[in-house]
Amino acid sequence: DVKVTQSSRYLVKRTGEKVFLECVQDMDHENMFWYRQDPGLGLRLIYFSYDVKMKEKGDIPEGYSVSREKKERFSLILESASTNQTSMYLCASSTAGVQREQYFGPGTRLTVT
Amino acid sequence: EDQVTQSPEALRLQEGESSSLNCSYTVSGLRGLFWYRQDPGKGPEFLFTLYSAGEEKEKERLKATLTKKESFLHITAPKPEDSATYLCAVHYTGRRALTFGSGTRLQVQP
Numbered sequence: 001d002v003k004v005t006q007s008s009r010y011l012v013k014r015t016g017e018k019v020f021l022e023c024v025q026d027m028d029h030e031n032m033f034w035y036r037q038d039p040g041l042g043l044r045l046i047y048f049s050y051d052v053k054m055k056e057k058g059d060i061p062e063g064y065s066v067s068r069e070k071k072e073r074f075s076l077i078l079e080s081a082s083t084n085q086t087s088m089y090l091c092a093s094s095t096a097g098v099q100r101e102q103y104f105g106p107g108t109r110l111t112v113t
Numbered sequence: 114e115d116q117v118t119q120s121p122e123a124l125r126l127q128e129g130e131s132s133s134l135n136c137s138y139t140v141s142g143l144r145g146l147f148w149y150r151q152d153p154g155k156g157p158e159f160l161f162t163l164y165s166a167g168e169e170k171e172k173e174r175l176k177a178t179l180t181k182k183e184s185f186l187h188i189t190a191p192k193p194e195d196s197a198t199y200l201c202a203v204h205y206t207g208r209r210a211l212t213f214g215s216g217t218r219l220q221v222q223p
Contacts, residue, residue, distance in 0.1 A: 004156070033210065042215040043157075043200070050209070058210060090156050101147060102211065104156030 003027070004105035006091055012111045019078040021108050023091030029103075030096040032074035034058075034066065036087040037107075043090065049074055050096070081112045116140050117203055119214035126221050129190045134199055134217045137183040142206030146184050148177050149200040151216070157200055191221045 007022035025032065033048040035058075045058030047066040055066050063085060067075045074093075078085055088109050092102040120135045136146070145164050149157035161170040163179040170177045174195065176187040186199055198218045202211040 035213075040215060043202075043213040045210050048210055056209065092156075101159045101162055103159065104149075107154070107156050109154075 004091055004093055004103055006089075006105040006108050008108050009106060010109050010111075012113065013078075013081050014113055015082060017078075017081050017112075019081050019110065019112075021076040021078075021089055021091075021110070023074045023076070023093075023105055024072055025074075025091075025093040025103070026072065027093065027103070028071065029093035030071075031094045031100075031102075032068065033092040033094075033102060034064075034074065034076045035090045035092065036060070037090055038087050046076065083112050086110060086112045117201060117212050117214040119199075119201055119217050121217060122215070123218040124220070126188075126191055126219070128192055128221055128223050131187070131189045131191070133188070134186040134219070135183060136186070136201035136214055138203050139182075140203055140205040140212070143203060144206060145204040146179055147202045147204070147211065148184070148186055149202065151198045151200055153198075160199075188219070191219075193221050193223050195219065196221045 004025045034046040035043040049055045049068040065077045090107045091105040094100045094102040148160040151157040161177040166181045174189050178185045198216045200216045202213040
């Protein structure tokens with residue numbers, strides 16, 4: 001079974017803090033993705049990576065950065081957290097070729113106060 | 114503009130009452146349409162991929178179909194454990210990632 005794990009299920013941070021969200025997959029997938037999910041807006045792509053050290057901006061990259069130093073790990077960084085970044089963050093992975101299905105982690109519910 | 118639209122936003126069924134969820138898309142160059150199920154507080158779980166108009170996939174009480182403009186997720190004789198949010202997503206030419214709809218929240222009452 002594909003397994004995608006995320007470092008925290010719930011996280012509470014203060015405005016201005018630097019926040020790291022970690023994602024690890026165990027299926028040797030080439031592609032990894034970060035989404036945020038908000039009521040009524042669906043899943044919106046923040047960043048994705050198709051190879052180690054490679055990344056591409058998604059639809060809403062502002063305020064975020066990413067790092068992929070190893071194939072199995074993809075990190076999302078909020079350089080200076082703001083209250084409008086309070087959301088559910090979901091990581092996903094897939095084999096090469098975007099038309100392949102994506103497998104999701106359990107999500108991190110981030111609250112910025 | 115919306116490229117993937119799901120309807121209805123919410124649906125309440127009685128156990129055994131069959132129905133369909135709709136996912137319409139306005140993208141060109143469709144390369145795949147995906148259905149996911151998401152339980153509260155969890156990540157989406159993959160259900161089906163459809164690649165071309167006329168294709169159908171089935172899994173237990175669920176059947177997904179695809180036309181050139183939309184996809185349906187048919188739920189036959191649903192049970193309370195089918196209650197979840199169902200998401201569809203498309204992959205189309207010119208975009209490397211999936212585009213998701215907002216989902217249909219399904220509640221099946223015993």
